[in-house]
Each structure stands twice: as C-alpha cells, then as structure tokens.
Amino acid sequence: xxxxxxxxxxxxxxxxxxxxxxxxxxxxxxxxxxxxxxxxxxxxxxxxxxxxxxxxxxxxxxxxxxxxxxxxxxxxxxxxxxxxxxxxxxxx
Amino acid sequence: xxxxxxxxxxxxxxxxxxxxxxxxxxxxxxxxxxxxxxxxxxxxxxxxxxxxxxxxxxxxxxxxxxxxxxxxxxxxxxxxxxxxxxxxxxxxxxxxxxxxxxxxxxxxxxxxxxxxxxxxxxxxxxxxxxxxxxxxxxxxxxxxxxxxxxxxxxxxxxxxxxxxxxxxxxxxxxxxxxxxxxxxxxxxxxxxxxxxxxxxxxxxxxxxxxxxxxxxxxxxxxxxxxxxxxxxxxxxxxxxxxxxxxxxxxxxxxxxxxxxxxxxxxxxxxxxxxxxxxxxxxxxxxxxxxxxxxxxxxxxxxxxxxxxx
Numbered sequence: 168x169x170x171x172x173x174x175x176x177x178x179x180x181x182x183x184x185x186x187x188x189x190x191x192x193x194x195x196x197x198x199x200x201x202x203x204x205x206x207x208x209x210x211x212x213x214x215x216x217x218x219x220x221x222x223x224x225x226x227x228x229x230x231x232x233x234x235x236x237x238x239x240x241x242x243x244x245x246x247x248x249x250x251x252x253x254x255x256x257x258x259x
Numbered sequence: 260x261x262x263x264x265x266x267x268x269x270x271x272x273x274x275x276x277x278x279x280x281x282x283x284x285x286x287x288x289x290x291x292x293x294x295x296x297x298x299x300x301x302x303x304x305x306x307x308x309x310x311x312x313x314x315x316x317x318x319x320x321x322x323x324x325x326x327x328x329x330x331x332x333x334x335x336x337x338x339x340x341x342x343x344x345x346x347x348x349x350x351x352x353x354x355x356x357x358x359x360x361x362x363x364x365x366x367x368x369x370x371x372x373x374x375x376x377x378x379x380x381x382x383x384x385x386x387x388x389x390x391x392x393x394x395x396x397x398x399x400x401x402x403x404x405x406x407x408x409x410x411x412x413x414x415x416x417x418x419x420x421x422x423x424x425x426x427x428x429x430x431x432x433x434x435x436x437x438x439x440x441x442x443x444x445x446x447x448x449x450x451x452x453x454x455x456x457x458x459x460x461x462x463x464x465x466x467x468x469x470x471x472x473x474x475x476x477x478x479x480x481x482x483x484x485x486x487x488x489x490x491x492x493x494x495x496x497x498x499x500x501x502x503x504x505x506x507x508x509x510x511x512x513x514x515x516x517x518x519x520x521x522x523x524x525x526x527x528x529x530x531x532x533x534x535x536x537x538x539x540x541x542x543x544x545x546x547x548x549x550x551x552x553x554x555x556x557x558x559x560x561x562x563x564x565x566x567x568x
Contacts, residue, residue: 244451251444 172224183217186210200257204250211246215239263303270296283332287325294318307471308394311463315479320556323486327560389538391469398473399541403530407519410512410548413555417508421499424563430500431564439492449491456484464549468538474511474545478552485557496561498568508558511551515544 190210197203219235226232273296277289294317301310332339344352381393381401390396398406424431440446464477488494497504518540519530526533532540 241452241455244448248444248448255443 169224176221176224179217179221181221183214183221186214186217190214201254204254204257208246208250212243215242263300266296266300266303270300283329284326287322287329290325291318291322294322308392308473311471311473311476315476316556319483320479320560323560327562331562387534387537388532388541389468390541392467392471392473394471395467395473395541399544400532400537403515403519407512407515407530410515410551413552414509414512417555417558420559420563422563424565428564428566430498431567432498433496433558433564434489434561435565436495437490437492445491446493449487449493453484453488456480456487460484460553461549464545467545468542474548474552478549479556481549481553482556482560485553486560489557489561499558499564500568504554504558507550507554509551511544511548514547518544 187210190206193206193210194203197206216239219239222235223232270293273289273293277286277293280286280289294313298310298314298318301307301313378393381397384400385391385393385396388396388400390399421429421433440449460477460480462477463472463480464474465472467473467477485494489496499505518532522531522533523529
C-alpha cells in the first residue's frame with residue numbers, strides 16, 4: 168500500500184517538475200511582461216503545491232508532512248504579491 | 260554527481276553573467292541568483308548553517324542593499340561618473356580578485372587527503388556548552404572573539420552609512436518616506452507576512468543552539484519583516500538620534516562584551532564561560548545579538564538620514 172502511495176507521490180512530483188519546466192519555457196518564450204509573469208506564477212504556485220503533495224507519502228511524521236505545505240503557503244503569498252506588484256509597474 | 264556538476268556550472272554561469280551585465284539592475288539580479296545557487300551548493304555539501312547564512316545575508320540582505328544603491332545612483336549621473344573607477348583601475352581590481360581566487364582555489368586543491376580537521380575534538384567538547392549544534396559551539400565557544408568582532412563591525416558599518424549624511428541631517432530619519440499602502444497586494448503582504456516572519460525569525464535564532472540557524476539568519480528575517488512594513492508605509496523609520504534605537508543597535512555587542520569580561524572574573528579568562536552557565540549565557544548573547552543584527556541590517560538598507568525627525 169505504502170509502496171503504491173509512494174509511486175503515486177513520485178508521479179505527482181514529476182507533474183510538479185513539469186509545471187516548473189513549462190513555466191520556465193513560458194518565461195523564456197512569451198512575448199511580453201504580463202504573459203511571462205502568468206507563466207512564472209503558474210509554475211511557482213501549482214508546481215510547488217504538487218511537489219508538497221507528492222512528498223506526503225514519504226513523510227515520517229505529521230510535522231514533516233505539513234512543513235512543505237507551510238513553505239508552499241508562503242510562496243503562494245509572496246509569489247502572487249510580487250507578480251501583482253511587477254504587473255502594476257509594467258502596465259504603468 | 261551530475262547534480263553537483265550542474266550546480267557548480269550554474270554558479271560559474273551566474274557569476275560570469277553578473278560580471279558581464281551592462282545594466283546595474285541586471286547585475287544585482289544576477290548576483291542574487293548567484294547567491295541562491297551558492298546556497299544550493301552549500302546545502303549539497305551538508306553545510307546547512309552556511310547555506311542559511313548565504314541565503315539570508317549573501318543573497319537576501321546584500322541583494323536588497325545593492326538594489327537600493329542602484330536606485331539611489333540613478334539620481335546623480337555626474338557624481339556617479341566622477342566616482343566610477345577608470346579602466347586601468349578596474350583591470351587592476353579584477354586581476355587582484357582573480358589572483359586571490361586562484362590562490363584560494365590552489366590552497367583548497369593542495370590540501371592533504373584527509374584534510375586536517377578539528378571536527379572530532381570540537382564534537383567531543385560539545386556537551387560542555389550544552390549545545391547541540393557544533394557550528395554554534397565554534398562561533399560562541401572556541402572562536403567567540405571572532406564573533407564578538409563581527410558583531411562590532413556591524414555597528415561600525417551602520418555608523419559609516421550614517422556619516423554619509425550632510426551635517427544638517429545628522430540625527431534625522433534615515434531613508435525615503437514611502438506612501439502608506441492602504442489597498443492592494445503590497446498592503447496585504449505587509450500585514451499578513453510579518454506575524455509569520457517574526458515567529459520564523461525568532462525560531463531560527465532560538466533553534467541555532469541545537470540545529471542549523473542562529474542570530475544572523477534569524478536577525479535577517481526579522482529585519483526583512485520590518486523592511487516590508489517600512490516599504491508599505493505601515494512603519495516609520497526612527498530618527499537616528501533616538502536613544503532607544505541606538506541601544507538596540509549596540510545591545511548585542513555590549514552583552515557579548517559584558518559576558519566576556521565577566522569570564523575573566525568567574526571563569527578562565529576573557530570570553531570563557533563558567534561551565535554550569537555556558538548554555539544560558541550563550542543564549543542570552545544570541546538573543547541580544549539577534550535584536551542588534553536585525554536593527555543593523557535594517558538600518559544599513561534604510562541608508563543615511565535624509566530628513567529632519
């Protein structure tokens with residue numbers, strides 16, 4: 168059972184890594200600031216969330232399981248905020 | 260192995276990119292990327308304390324300091340041109356830096372195998388301090404003098420920044436005044452993040468006795484939280500003439516020095532701890548130093564006084 172869950176976890180982490188890769192491609196290839204920000208924040212928010220989710224089957228305690236989610240929450244907050252701030256500047 | 264080679268290569272690319280960047284802003288971004296990659300390298304080497312310090316001070320605090328400098332330099336083109344070193348000076352500085360880098364690299368490459376190490380004796384003495392983190396024991400116990408001088412250097416750095424101000428501004432409020440952000444993302448983050456960040460900063464400083472962390476890492480996080488509230492206009496910088504501000508700034512070095520001098524009376528000498536009180540004394544110094552590091556870093560970034568109190 169735990170083997171199966173860990174395999175599932177690895178798949179979810181791979182999906183998260185794919186989000187980062189796609190976000191990076193978007194950052195490099197998209198034509199303007201706003202679309203580049205769009206690509207970047209998707210990678211951060213979704214990618215890191217998937218990685219935190221995929222790490223769940225590997226955690227040995229509740230605290231260890233929750234820690235990546237705390238980091239994810241902080242990244243969500245700061246990533247979304249800085250993206251908004253840069254976008255405000257870019258549109259001016 | 261592949262991962263390590265990749266990180267090492269990326270560190271070199273980031274360093275080269277930073278040096279080659281034509282625009283000062285781009286160079287700072289390159290420098291921050293360089294610092295974050297270096298953080299990964301330290302973490303891969305198992306030096307988590309150094310990795311945390313590199314992330315907090317090397318990339319974070321220094322990055323913000325340089326960004327503020329870039330913004331300030333946009334004002335006076337003539338002054339900047341007058342103070343910019345000439346090409347021969349730059350080449351000389353580059354050659355000097357390269358020579359030091361090559362000498363350091365040679366020194367590391369020529370180390371005998373296994374490299375000489377004091378790790379085993381340091382670990383053996385660890386219980387005497389009541390500490391679980393050998394890095395903290397080295398910084399506070401065996402090499403306390405270095406750490407004391409480091410803490411004093413921070414105060415001198417703040418004094419050097421303050422003395423950039425013209426005489427009529429002395430004692431005034433440092434840095435620009437930011438408009439109060441009532442709505443929008445910055446206002447939200449400056450209200451949501453500090454309660455979490457203050458807990459994390461204190462935790463980092465407190466955990467430093469037994470796990471990676473310590474006063475510099477924790478103090479940097481605390482300084483970052485104040486800077487966030489300051490940039491959002493929610494907190495005002497105190498005037499540099501403020502007695503309380505100056506007390507916070509020197510509290511760490513003063514407590515450190517007082518404990519060190521007391522060691523001459525009740526223990527074996529300067530900066531020696533009486534065995535029964537080693538842990539509480541070290542925690543006391545670390546607590547005072549955390550406050551002082553936070554104040555010093557925030558003041559370094561806020562800059563010289565720019566207007567009357």
